[in-house]
Amino acid sequence: MDVLEDRDRWNAEYRHGWLAHFQQTGELDWDRYHRPTNKEVPAGPGLDLRAARLVLISTAGGYLKEHQEPFEAAHPLGDYSLRIFPTSTTFDQIAFAHEHYDHRAVNEDPEVLLPLRHLEQMHAEGEIGCLSDAVISLMGYQPDVTRVLDETIPAVISTASDMHADAALLVPS
Amino acid sequence: MEGIASTLTSWNAGITRLTGPPRATFTKLPRGSTLGQPHDKGQQRRVVRKTLGLLREEAPLEPIRLDES
Numbered sequence: 001m002d003v004l005e006d007r008d009r010w011n012a013e014y015r016h017g018w019l020a021h022f023q024q025t026g027e028l029d030w031d032r033y034h035r036p037t038n039k040e041v042p043a044g045p046g047l048d049l050r051a052a053r054l055v056l057i058s059t060a061g062g063y064l065k066e067h068q069e070p071f072e073a074a075h076p077l078g079d080y081s082l083r084i085f086p087t088s089t090t091f092d093q094i095a096f097a098h099e100h101y102d103h104r105a106v107n108e109d110p111e112v113l114l115p116l117r118h119l120e121q122m123h124a125e126g127e128i129g130c131l132s133d134a135v136i137s138l139m140g141y142q143p144d145v146t147r148v149l150d151e152t153i154p155a156v157i158s159t160a161s162d163m164h165a166d167a168a169l170l171v172p173s
Numbered sequence: 174m175e176g177i178a179s180t181l182t183s184w185n186a187g188i189t190r191l192t193g194p195p196r197a198t199f200t201k202l203p204r205g206s207t208l209g210q211p212h213d214k215g216q217q218r219r220v221v222r223k224t225l226g227l228l229r230e231e232a233p234l235e236p237i238r239l240d241e242s
Contacts, residue, residue, distance in 0.1 A: 038193035041233035047178050049228050055177075101205035109211035115221050118214075122221070160177055167228050169221070170181035171207055172189075 003149055005038045011146050018143070019077075028076060036145045047166060048129075055132040055165035056087065057156060059140030060106065060113040060173040061098030064089065070097035071139035078142040080151045084134045084159060087116060100141045101173045113173055132163040140173050178232070182207060182224040186236065195232035198224045201242040209241065216241060 004010060018032040061071050063083040072079040085094070091110040096103060105112045114135070122128045136159050142148050160168060179196065183189040184207055186199035200220060202209060209216035220241055227234055 035188055035191050037191045041193040042195045044178055044195060044232045046229045046231045049225055052178075052228075054225075102203075103205065105203070105206040105211050111214075111217055112206040112208050112211055115208055115217060118208075118218055118221050122225075127222070128225070157177075165177050168177050168179040169225060170179060172181065172183055172185075173205060173207060 001040060001042055003153060004036050004145060005040065007146065007149065010034060010036060014144065014146075022076065033143065049167060050126060051129045052166040053130040053132055053164055054119070054128050054167045054169060055134075055136060055160050055163055056115070056119060057136045057138070057160075057168055057170045058114055058173075059098075059138045060101075060171070061096045061139040062094050062110075062114055062135070062137045063097060064093055065095035066093065070095065073097040073099045073139060073141070078144060078147070079139045080142055080144075080147045081139075082152070082155050082159065083137040085137065086134055087119070087131050089116065089135070091116075098139050098141065098173060106173075113171060115169075115171065119169075132160070132165050134159075134163060136160065178228050180224050180227045182220055182239075186238070190236060193233075194236070196224075196227040196230065196234050197236040198227065198239050199236050200239045 013034045021029050021032055063070055064085050068083050123131050136156055181194055182198045184200055184202045208220045
């Protein structure tokens with residue numbers, strides 16, 4: 001099952017529409033942007049989370065401010081890279097590089113987007129079998145879906161597999 | 174996701190539904206506060222717990238609307 005049905009049509013609409021307009025004028029015209037759409041939904045078995053290893057995937061743009069480069073939050077064509085940091089990271093070590101949401105809430109309480117301490121507590125209480133060693137962090141402004149398909153998703157899957165994750169929680173910004 | 178059961182929560186049901194997620198909760202929380210209001214640990218935990226709870230179910234599931242704002 002393809003992650004994006006009719007990828008070729010989406011790609012053609014993107015390149016001849018939204019992207020071409022930007023390249024010609026420097027303007028971002030969201031009326032020209034076609035949201036990715038699927039008719040089919042992937043199937044899969046459920047699992048007992050009490051016996052599973054869970055990975056958190058965040059699109060809030062979080063990164064380790066002392067040790068990692070920030071995402072290119074201002075780039076009009078997006079940033080498709082990952083940052084990986086320990087699930088045990090304290091919030092004073094994390095900054096957020098993402099220009100497409102209001103940061104007041106996350107600056108006041110990072111757990112509105114990164115539930116690290118919630119997940120630790122749920123693990124301690126036996127609701128989650130195991131937490132993966134690291135969080136997979138993205139910057140959610142990624143207008144080129146083909147780059148998401150070809151770059152971001154394979155990197156996320158590879159990282160989650162390397163961490164032996166059985167389950168994933170995605171928290172978008 | 175390649176043998177990894179996945180679930181998500183979103184404040185933007187309209188856009189998220191279009192992509193066909195296998196398991197999802199939808200809220201009316203504001204953008205930038207996906208799991209709950211700042212310092213409302215009870216709300217944040219409810220959203221996380223209900224979203225993770227979907228993992229025990231076989232996908233695909235109809236998205237669940239949570240009364241959280």
